[in-house]
Structures are given as structure tokens and as C-alpha cells.
Amino acid sequence: MDTPEKFAGKFEFLEHTADVYIRAHGKTMEEAYENAALAMFEVMTDTDKVAQTQEETVEVEAEDQYALLYNWLEALLVKFETENILYSKFQITSWEETAENFKIKAKIWGEKFDAQKHPQKVAVKAVTYHRMVIIKERDRVILEFILDI
Amino acid sequence: MGESESRRAPEEIPLEKVNDYAWRIPKYKSGMRVPGMVFANEALLEKMKTDRTLWQCTNVTWLPGIYKHAITLPDGHEGYGFPIGGVAATDYDNGVISPGGVGYDINCGVRLLATTLTEKEIRPKLAPLADTIFRNVPSGLGSRRKDLTISSADLDRLVVEGVPWLIKRGFGWPEDAEHCEEQGCMANADPDKVSSTAKRRGLTQIGTLGSGNHFLEVQKVDKIYNPKTAKAFGITQEGQVTVMIHCGSRGFGHQVCSDYLRVMEHAVQKYKITLPDRELACAPGNSNEARDYFQAMACAVNYAFSNRHAIMHWVRQSFQQVFHEPPEKFGLKLVYDVAHNIAKVETHKIDGGEKKVWVHRKGATRAFPAGHPDIPADYRSEGQPVLIPGSMGTSSWVLVGSQKAMDLTFGSTAHGAGRMMSRSAAKRQYWGGDIKAALEKRGIVVRAASASVLAEEADQAYKNVDVVADVSDKIGIATKVARLVPLAVVKG
Numbered sequence: 001m002d003t004p005e006k007f008a009g010k011f012e013f014l015e016h017t018a019d020v021y022i023r024a025h026g027k028t029m030e031e032a033y034e035n036a037a038l039a040m041f042e043v044m045t046d047t048d049k050v051a052q053t054q055e056e057t058v059e060v061e062a063e064d065q066y067a068l069l070y071n072w073l074e075a076l077l078v079k080f081e082t083e084n085i086l087y088s089k090f091q092i093t094s095w096e097e098t099a100e101n102f103k104i105k106a107k108i109w110g111e112k113f114d115a116q117k118h119p120q121k122v123a124v125k126a127v128t129y130h131r132m133v134i135i136k137e138r139d140r141v142i143l144e145f146i147l148d149i
Numbered sequence: 150m151g152e153s154e155s156r157r158a159p160e161e162i163p164l165e166k167v168n169d170y171a172w173r174i175p176k177y178k179s180g181m182r183v184p185g186m187v188f189a190n191e192a193l194l195e196k197m198k199t200d201r202t203l204w205q206c207t208n209v210t211w212l213p214g215i216y217k218h219a220i221t222l223p224d225g226h227e228g229y230g231f232p233i234g235g236v237a238a239t240d241y242d243n244g245v246i247s248p249g250g251v252g253y254d255i256n257c258g259v260r261l262l263a264t265t266l267t268e269k270e271i272r273p274k275l276a277p278l279a280d281t282i283f284r285n286v287p288s289g290l291g292s293r294r295k296d297l298t299i300s301s302a303d304l305d306r307l308v309v310e311g312v313p314w315l316i317k318r319g320f321g322w323p324e325d326a327e328h329c330e331e332q333g334c335m336a337n338a339d340p341d342k343v344s345s346t347a348k349r350r351g352l353t354q355i356g357t358l359g360s361g362n363h364f365l366e367v368q369k370v371d372k373i374y375n376p377k378t379a380k381a382f383g384i385t386q387e388g389q390v391t392v393m394i395h396c397g398s399r400g401f402g403h404q405v406c407s408d409y410l411r412v413m414e415h416a417v418q419k420y421k422i423t424l425p426d427r428e429l430a431c432a433p434g435n436s437n438e439a440r441d442y443f444q445a446m447a448c449a450v451n452y453a454f455s456n457r458h459a460i461m462h463w464v465r466q467s468f469q470q471v472f473h474e475p476p477e478k479f480g481l482k483l484v485y486d487v488a489h490n491i492a493k494v495e496t497h498k499i500d501g502g503e504k505k506v507w508v509h510r511k512g513a514t515r516a517f518p519a520g521h522p523d524i525p526a527d528y529r530s531e532g533q534p535v536l537i538p539g540s541m542g543t544s545s546w547v548l549v550g551s552q553k554a555m556d557l558t559f560g561s562t563a564h565g566a567g568r569m570m571s572r573s574a575a576k577r578q579y580w581g582g583d584i585k586a587a588l589e590k591r592g593i594v595v596r597a598a599s600a601s602v603l604a605e606e607a608d609q610a611y612k613n614v615d616v617v618a619d620v621s622d623k624i625g626i627a628t629k630v631a632r633l634v635p636l637a638v639v640k641g
Contacts, residue, residue, distance in 0.1 A: 002573055002576065002577060013573055015571045015573055015574065016571055016572075019572075020572065044290055045290065067411070074407060078346055078349070078350060078400075078404070080291070081291075081349075081350045081353070081354070081400045082349045082350060082352075082353065084291050084293075084353075113290070113291045115289075115290075115291075115598075118290075119599075119601075120289045120290040120360075120598050120599040120602075120641075121290065121599055121601045121602070122290075122360050122361055122572075122599065122601065122602055122605065123289070123290045123291070123292075123359055123360040123361065123641065125253055125254060125359075125361070125400075125403045126253045126403040126404075126406065126407055127407070128229050128253070129410075129427070129428060130229050130428060148229070148253045148254075148403070149360075149361045149572075
């Protein structure tokens, strides 16, 4: 899918035959994580149409940085599937990292999925490690990952 | 970015032509335990060279205990770890099990119903029927059926008992179970091996189609190639109406795969298994990790059988609501239900002897020959029905398994068309509304939850399923019985 202009600098959809291939950007790891989450929900719906009326907190832990990105996206996907809530705003509020453990906390905003209000795009089946890339430079971060749809 | 370079395999894969439909990847580097074997025609092979399909086939040959060769079928394309359209058999005692050899959508598969109606009889009611099915079978993003609520205890029983459990609850007919692979209930399912997250995802999604390439079609028999076998399967004439359901284990299965990929990553370290790609993470078949995965996978397999079964029940109800007669009046008999993503314990003849193996089929259909004890008694003289769904708007196929499949592919054949155009490219080229109009111009009724899915699933974005069926037939691993074409398409 082509990436709408409004998301320039946040994320883009790369070419992939069967699935959705996303590259998310940020000045910091936190910002890149927020944009990665936004991209995932943009695959499913038009996030502009998702009001930020419900606020929740999410905590994710993992043993390495790849697993952390995977767990972050999976946690949001599971929340959507089990609680039927779409999210459109994400804010990482805490980031703790040691050699063996990564732990983040986030605030997320969204509202109940309403088929009348929210355009249906493709449901995401799963996050994958396939072609996952995490590039961290001094003043920018790039995350690449594939969603199984 | 140079997309084409990034998509290509990290290395050139050598190929030796065996015949017009078979190509060997020789053991060209250390680590490969067996050769790779690609079943395709020249054009399909060329397509495989444009992504990582062949590289992934080579990687599969590293799996400990693998027998004969790693197989890529005519519809092969790049997947996660294994290529999609991949088969591998590993030794039961000394081989490994890899969740990547099954995939995220465990027991994604197909179910086919045959009616006694003809196209002419159904045509006047086609649009209301499509509307009714679209209403009764939840599809698309966040789809759930509000009146099928099951408790956690129910879910635990459903994933252990599968289709027979639903039949006891009034879904479907007693004879339905016999016409499912595994009789709709894979043994050794243990819900204690399934995470609470997977169960939570599964609770709301039973009886839902999902989205993406999954679909439900009202079809007609376009051409019968093998009348004797077709008749045994309940396909008696051209123009006869059939219904095809293509979906899988939804979030339940995806989460089981996700959870156990993590377990297997640790197992690879623990058992010191050397792999060329971490996505092939696996564990020795006799380890706790592998046993736990297999028991959880069986739960997802049963979830998927049950999912298709519940959907079939609502399809029958939809016929009743539209025609105001009981569904039995229109046949609506279950022809067969096959898994496309599964791992099984099977016995195969290898090097002259019988061997018990773990067969991984990822995007592959079991294709057992006539006489095999694992196929329904009423089909045993013919062979197992093989169901290959096309992409939206194209044909689908009924084939029959054969001895050739036992000899060449561990009793397997292709499972579908396989994408060849990215979703972005398809959406740039097509617009959902145009696709719908084009299909309707051909007399196909379309009901879809999402216009963008319609564009992404445009049939031009897929390899031609007729070619895939043709290559399977030419190799002889499953031969043509009948070609089906859509009358109405319901999509997520």
C-alpha cells in the first residue's frame, strides 16, 4: 500500500508480496516505537478516524530489543482483538534497559471499533521477526518489520 | 530503496534440472543435510527466483533428521522460515519439529460443500443469498459473531474435541466429521499447553472468516475432468453449485505460533542446533518443547476445523433463510475439509523401509492415494480430495491424491495460487470499486467488508491457479477432478 503523505517522516509501507512491510522512523527509540504502532493500526483502519477518548496503559518486557519491538506490537494487537478497541495515539512513558532485560511503559489512546465509523482495511494476523531491522544512530532510529496478514 | 535487491535471496542458489517439472538444489554447501527439490514449471521457477523462496528451501535442508529432500511445491513463495508451499519430513525419534514449518495460521484450510442445485436454479436468489451469508458469517476487521458466545471451559473442550463437539451442540450433521481430515479432531490436543492470551483471542473469534486472502464463495462446477472420482465426491454435473470456505485458526492459532516461536528460540540454544536462519527455530521431536508445541498446535488445528464447521452451519442456515426449505433439500453435503498448514505424524516409505516421521506442510495439501487408511471410507477407492482455492474471482480446483505424491512429496501437493504482486502494487493498480464492478460484470456477486482488501486481492496479483493445478496434475502428485468458478464471493 502506498503511504499517505500525512505520515511522511513517521513511517512508510515498503514493497512485500504477501504481507505488510513497514519502516518506522523516530528521533528517539520511543518515537520510533510510537510510529511503528501507529503504522500497524493504519494497516487495519484509517487512524485519523479513531478518536482518542479512551486512555490506557501498557507494559511490555523482553529479553532483547527485537523481542521488545515484537512484544510491543503484539500486545497492542492482542488488545485490539480481545477488547475490540482501535488505537491512534501512543506515548512511551518509560524505558528501562539492562543487558538482559528491556521494559517499557506506554500510554495509548483510542476508542471502541465501530464498523460504521472506522473504515475496514486488512486485519493483522501476527507480528513477525521476518526481516526485522533496528537501526539506532545518534539522532535517528529506524525500525523495519513485517506484519503477517 | 532498491526493493528488488532487498527482496532477492542473499546468495545465488544452484539448480539442476531433473525434468520439465522438477529441479534439484544440490548439497552445495556444508550444513545442508539433504538436497532441495522444487516442483514447478519454468515460469513458476523464474518467479521463485525473484524472492527468497529457493533460499528458504535450501535453509530447510539443515533441519536435523530431515529425510530425502526439502520440498517446494508449484505455488511456492517466500514465507516465514519455510517457504509457503513447503514440505519437510523429519525422523520421529531423531528429527526436529519447527513451528515455522507450519506457519502462523495453523490449519488454514478449505472446506467444500456440494449442493444439488444448478446455476440456473440459484441465479435468481444469488444476491439475497450472498447478502444473507455476508450477514450470518462475520468477516473482516474485528469480526465476531455476537450470538455464539462460548465460555473458557467450552473453548477448552472445543479445541480438544473439535468438530464432533460442535455437532453434539447442534452445529452440522453427524456425517460431517467423517469428511474432514483427521475426522475434524486431531488427537493429543492439550489446552494446558496454550497460553491465556491465545485463548482470549480465540474466545471471540470462533466462527469468523477473518480478512486478507480468506473468502467464502458460492461456486459452480465449470468442468469435470475425472467423472468417476468426481461422482464419488458428490460432484455429478457441470453447472452444479458448490460452496467453498477458506479460513483458519484466527488469533488463537497465530498466538500459539507466536508463543512457541519464542520457546523454540531458546530450544535451539539449549539443544545446540545450528540453523542458517533463526526463523527455522525448532526442537527435537522427543523434547518437552516440541511435545508442548505439538499439543498446542493440535488445539489450533481443532479450532480451525471448528471455525470452518461453524461457518458451514451458518451457510446451510442461510440457504434455509433464502429458499425457505430445510438445507438437506439442497444437498449441502460436506465434500471434504483439508488443512493447508499443519504438522503430522505419518508413516512414509523411505529408502525401502517404513519410517515414522514428522511431516511439516506449510501451504501444502495432503494428497493421499486410493486405499490409504486415513481417508474416508467412501472415498477410499478414489483417493483423498485435494482442495485448492483460487484467488478472488478466479477458479478453484478439486484434485485427487495419488501414489506419486507418496513417492515424491510425502503425500502432498500445492495449496493455492500464491501472490506475485505486492499489496501496495495491487492497490496502486486497482481500486476496490473497479474490482467489484469488473467481477459483477462477469456475473459474480461480491460482498466485502473492505474495499481496500478487494483491491489488494485482485486476481491479477496472484499466480494463475490453473497453472498450479496443471503442474500438480502433470507431475501426478494430485490429478484434476473438477474446476470450480465463483458465482458469489464473500470477503473480509
